[in-house]
Amino acid sequence: MGLVVQKFGGSSVATIDKIKNVASRVISELDNGNQVVVVVSAMGDTTDDLIALAQKTGKDLSDREMDMLLTTGEQQSAALLALTLHNMGCPAISLTGWQSGIATDAIHTRARISEIKPDRIHQELAQGKVVVVAGYQGISPEGDLTTLGRGGSDTTAVALAAVLGADICDIYTDVAGVYTADPRIVKEASKLDVISYDEMLELASLGAVVLQPRAVEFAMHYNVTVQVRSSFSREKGTLVVEVGKMEQDRVVSGVAHDLNVAKVALFDVPDRPGIAQAVFKALADVGINVDMIVQAAMRDERNDIAFTIAKDDLPRALPVVERVCREIGASGTAYGEDLAKVSIVGAGMMSNPGVAAAMFETLANEGINIQMISTSEIKVSCIIEAAAIERAVKAIHARFNL
């Protein structure tokens, strides 16, 4: 007898009819002789609706209270799935994040899991029940409800799969798996049968939002086999595994793009140790993730620093950046919003020089200007104007024969 963790996203549990479909997928897994833990997101637009309601109260939206509000969405869908399973003759119990033993830090709206004590889950599984866990949430050391950020239910599922020693963590979503590019933009995009954790991590970080990056980190760290698959078809999805388990190394596995990009620049930053630290620590202190960073020594002993963050974070970042600008004696700031990031990812890049050059050439042939470049061993990312993103993705997808 194996143990399977299944995760169903908001669109998969948007109505009671869809929840019945989810219940039948759960029961199929039981019929295969497995124990099942199911992690669910909030129904359809519930989270957005609750946020809209909160915004009507005013502009001051305390993170702690937002977590209190938003955790109800997953609690509701978990209870409704348990009720549906009962009505299909299947013993089941729903648990909140804290009932499942999911402890986090106290950084509300983007908490990180610190520990999982799955005693209650083990106990309920031992009684032959399906355990339905409300995703996206945990409890802080102070006993407050926390959420894990957008896509946090993925992290809940993978973390539970790791701590329970599950055989597989199936992430059910509204697409059939991980594609070589966004199928809504590139018609020729094809589904990948398998992808490495590293590639998935780059893709997830780069805006191909089938799986939350932290979920992939957990999977990689604890070596959890993850499958991204459709909740509306029975076909196999994309397996996310160690690179050693893959049959061949593709040079480029996929093209990702991200429209949630803003650029911030600091001009004439003094050239002395501790300056970068001053800038980026101030942003980290308010919980803002910085993505790409470019520093260029220009003239004298001064230089410019530019970096990108999620566009959502820009309103919170600007006052911090202005303050740091004054403190370190930089000459000014600038920012840009109508931007996008296009990236290629592939574990085979490491041993194939010239991949980055081919990407730059493709963009140049399309007349698209590159504003920033960032590379890692298995990816190349370029910041371009948002209006050109579709053309860029199509051209790059064609160039690498994906």
Place this chain on the structure above:
Amino acid sequence: MGLVVQKFGGSSVATIDKIKNVASRVISELDNGNQVVVVVSAMGDTTDDLIALAQKTGKDLSDREMDMLLTTGEQQSAALLALTLHNMGCPAISLTGWQSGIATDAIHTRARISEIKPDRIHQELAQGKVVVVAGYQGISPEGDLTTLGRGGSDTTAVALAAVLGADICDIYTDVAGVYTADPRIVKEASKLDVISYDEMLELASLGAVVLQPRAVEFAMHYNVTVQVRSSFSREKGTLVVEVGKMEQDRVVSGVAHDLNVAKVALFDVPDRPGIAQAVFKALADVGINVDMIVQAAMRDERNDIAFTIAKDDLPRALPVVERVCREIGASGTAYGEDLAKVSIVGAGMMSNPGVAAAMFETLANEGINIQMISTSEIKVSCIIEAAAIERAVKAIHARFNL
């Protein structure tokens, strides 16, 4: 500096605009120099909407999962009130039932508070915050979420007022106080300035649903001064106090009626000790409250037992009654649903004979047949046909010059 507990029902928090009105009532109390704990119900029809959603999953609605589902409603309104208070410049924090330290037994959907450990509430009050508590809920010894039954937020408020030693517990509702009869039926009904716990308990038990009976029991037991008042006007409401604090004893304080009544009869019950216990223990075991009980020795050594329960409980009661009927050797059962209860309540009845007779005479003059009668020291209740209830209430209200 005093401490005030305020409770706002579902209609008082039905929209964000109404929640803003609630917040201004909270702030008025702070301006009076008091500390404030606020207990809220779920917004408007939220609970009913969630029940309707659950019913779509099928007929098997596990009480434990229903509690998991329904507790989200109060958690949402508590968070939204805290956010609204923040936006009005008032420090506030929302707490779930379990975060407020409200422990209950494990009888889901109708749990009873067993203990309150208000450490967290004290801690937050000491930091100058308004504490917003999600009403209607607690936590079982197993760590599961429980609800206190319809109107349970009243009980949350009064129990917190008792344990916190509050100066007053203000129950804000959509009526201005306790009336001599339902103003929707009797235009001449007038608001009472003061009423005793005993009278309120009888009225609450009898279908005048301004206050949950268990809330009144708590208030009486811990001597909490309760005020029933309107959330939409600033006028004083009705104070619920010890009988000794009332200025005069009215003979009859009010007329109450209840349409949620079903009658069950067991025929030819053997006349031996332990029979009544067998019937009523079986009902108690499934959590059904029996209201009026009439037992009449008829012929031989056999007699009939008739009793009333809430109409909502009838589907659950019938199989139990049928089983007990067979077990004790009764000859058969019958039940009736189109019934109503009309009652008069008054602490002055004890010293004024003839009140019951006057009520029976009034009903007789109206040509209304009395099916069952039950009396206590301070009330007289009659079961009549449902269709006659409006006429009965009006006639009785006029008869006693209320």
